[in-house]
Amino acid sequence: MTLSPYQGGRRLLSISAAVGAAGLALTALGSALDPRRAVYAYLVAFVYWLGIALGALILLGSLHASSAKWSVVLRRFLEHVPAVLPLFAVLFVPIVLGRHQLFPWADPGALEGELREAVAHKARYLNVPFFVARAAFYFVCWIAVAHFLRAWSLRQDAAGGVTLTRWQRRLGAGSLPLLGLTASFAAFDWIMSIDPRFYSTIFGVYWWAGSFMGAFAVTNVAAFATRGDPSQFGAHMNLDHFHALGKYLLAFVAFWAYIAFSQFMLIWIANVPEEVPWYILRINGGWLWVGVFLVLFHFLVPFFALLQRAVTRSPRRLALVSVGLLVVHWVDLYWLIMPHLDARGPRLSPWDLTAFVGVGGVAVAFTVWRMRGTLAIPVRDPYLEVSLRYLPR
Amino acid sequence: MKALVLGEFGEQAALLDAARSLRARGGARLDLHSPYPLEGADEVLGLKPSTVPLVVLVAGVIGAISGYLLQWYTVGYDWPLNVGNRPPHSPAAFIPVTFELGVLFAALAIFFGLLAAWFGFPRVHHPVFEVEAFRSATIDGLWLSAEVEGKDAEGIAAELRRLGARQVSIVPEAT
Numbered sequence: 036m037t038l039s040p041y042q043g044g045r046r047l048l049s050i051s052a053a054v055g056a057a058g059l060a061l062t063a064l065g066s067a068l069d070p071r072r073a074v075y076a077y078l079v080a081f082v083y084w085l086g087i088a089l090g091a092l093i094l095l096g097s098l099h100a101s102s103a104k105w106s107v108v109l110r111r112f113l114e115h116v117p118a119v120l121p122l123f124a125v126l127f128v129p130i131v132l133g134r135h136q137l138f139p140w141a142d143p144g145a146l147e148g149e150l151r152e153a154v155a156h157k158a159r160y161l162n163v164p165f166f167v168a169r170a171a172f173y174f175v176c177w178i179a180v181a182h183f184l185r186a187w188s189l190r191q192d193a194a195g196g197v198t199l200t201r202w203q204r205r206l207g208a209g210s211l212p213l214l215g216l217t218a219s220f221a222a223f224d225w226i227m228s229i230d231p232r233f234y235s236t237i238f239g240v241y242w243w244a245g246s247f248m249g250a251f252a253v254t255n256v257a258a259f260a261t262r263g264d265p266s267q268f269g270a271h272m273n274l275d276h277f278h279a280l281g282k283y284l285l286a287f288v289a290f291w292a293y294i295a296f297s298q299f300m301l302i303w304i305a306n307v308p309e310e311v312p313w314y315i316l317r318i319n320g321g322w323l324w325v326g327v328f329l330v331l332f333h334f335l336v337p338f339f340a341l342l343q344r345a346v347t348r349s350p351r352r353l354a355l356v357s358v359g360l361l362v363v364h365w366v367d368l369y370w371l372i373m374p375h376l377d378a379r380g381p382r383l384s385p386w387d388l389t390a391f392v393g394v395g396g397v398a399v400a401f402t403v404w405r406m407r408g409t410l411a412i413p414v415r416d417p418y419l420e421v422s423l424r425y426l427p428r
Numbered sequence: 429m430k431a432l433v434l435g436e437f438g439e440q441a442a443l444l445d446a447a448r449s450l451r452a453r454g455g456a457r458l459d460l461h462s463p464y465p466l467e468g469a470d471e472v473l474g475l476k477p478s479t480v481p482l483v484v485l486v487a488g489v490i491g492a493i494s495g496y497l498l499q500w501y502t503v504g505y506d507w508p509l510n511v512g513n514r515p516p517h518s519p520a521a522f523i524p525v526t527f528e529l530g531v532l533f534a535a536l537a538i539f540f541g542l543l544a545a546w547f548g549f550p551r552v553h554h555p556v557f558e559v560e561a562f563r564s565a566t567i568d569g570l571w572l573s574a575e576v577e578g579k580d581a582e583g584i585a586a587e588l589r590r591l592g593a594r595q596v597s598i599v600p601e602a603t
Binding site: 296 | 467512
């Protein structure tokens with residue numbers, strides 16, 4: 036297969052970079068006007084976009100672990116998306132700076148009563164130096180795995196052979212336990228510790244399940260958007276590739292619902308005072324309706340939509356459902372974080388928008404920048420031919 | 429009285445061509461038998477999308493609804509049970525059984541639906557197995573079967589030979 040390096044995306048790059056820079060600047064302004072709200076909005080945007088990049092990395096690792104052949108044609112995209120992770124290490128700095136707004140445990144002296152006891156009990160884990168050190172460790176792991184998987188795959192474009200495929204498979208499979216655990220602990224540190232009393236061992240998987248679904252949704256949208264560009268991967272995918280992606284999306288919509296329900300039911304039925312207030316907060320006031328919205332549009336509606344071949348075998352409809360799920364995924368993270376800012380209910384602020392487009396804009400720009408000048412398909416992967424002829428029957 | 433005409437082909441292209449021309453001729457219910465999936469068989473046979481998924485969906489939804497109603501009626505309405513001081517009608521606690529019954533009904537619908545729709549239950553033995561040579565359909569033979577009116581069987585058999593069948597057999601009285 037001969038393919039020319041990807042040179043498009045210049046407009047997308049400049050627009051998203053400009054929107055991203057403006058969004059981040061406005062969010063910084065917001066942190067001066069309304070510090071708490073702006074920092075919370077920034078955290079939602081940060082874990083949203085980071086989760087998608089991390090989901091793509093875990094997906095890439097699982098494809099290598101299962102020696103998947105069907106996905107070779109779209110694998111390069113999954114190698115490029117996690118290449119944005121170094122940017123997120125930089126974007127993590129505002130969260131460290133905004134820790135006094137976000138995390139009660141960052142100022143244990145100012146706490147009273149039960150919360151003070153809980154934080155004192157967990158102080159050996161929840162303290163600022165260890166928090167920063169853990170975050171640094173997570174980022175080192177993620178960036179290293181993402182770097183080598185992408186670099187070896189790019190090197191194979193020139194060198195060919197099977198040795199590099201073998202290396203990628205070993206690293207992809209071997210890194211999965213590490214990626215799973217670091218992603219889980221990142222969710223404990225950055226989202227769950229907003230309420231230091233609450234703990235749920237499945238919490239990391241909850242964040243990860245939605246993010247993994249988001250990674251599939253982004254892949255579907257990108258594949259649909261690049262269908263007309265022969266230097267991109269979407270143009271080389273057949274309907275069965277889209278069908279397979281659609282089935283995966285269905286599976287992870289259901290997986291998210293399974294994890295969300297398991298966490299809720301176990302906490303509800305156990306009725307333990309440390310855990311239950313987290314849900315009481317979310318079934319009172321306006322948050323109840325956000326929860327009902329999530330049950331409907333994060334599970335029931337997309338589940339029955341994706342059951343139909345008419346949707347999963349149509350790239351356009353699949354992309355449409357994916358965009359819908361990407362919106363709902365943001366609502367899910369908003370519901371996960373924002374009740375601790377305002378117990379009365381969801382109140383949208385301009386900083387929600389500026390932070391979302393700010394982090395998203397620079398992340399998209401960075402990803403497109405890393406894509407440009409490289410081949411959009413691993414042209415000398417030994418299984419590319421098998422992938423192009425993919426026919427699941 | 430229906431008869432079954434069986435023809436064995438050596439090449440996939442010849443098999444699909446034969447099926448195409450017999451289908452154009454009409455009057456026979458065609459099927460293909462091969463050791464591996466044949467690309468293009470759906471289109472040559474003009475198969476309609478299967479109704480099994482719809483049957484399974486309906487059965488699954490019925491199963492889920494009846495699972496929920498069973499729990500609601502027994503522990504929530506007819507004989508209210510106090511379990512750990514939860515309300516007798518607790519939707520969250522009912523979901524696991526509701527889900528399991530949905531899955532059970534769907535799985536049973538697949539099993540019995542396939543028995544009825546594909547294997548023609550209560551028929552226990554398919555007439556193709558009357559022909560000893562047909563065993564090659566699971567090894568290396570590509571077979572075409574045509575269910576026709578008894579009087580047309582000879583004509584179809586001649587047609588199959590003309591289309592390049594290596595061997596042709598007629599199973600009379602295939603019901």
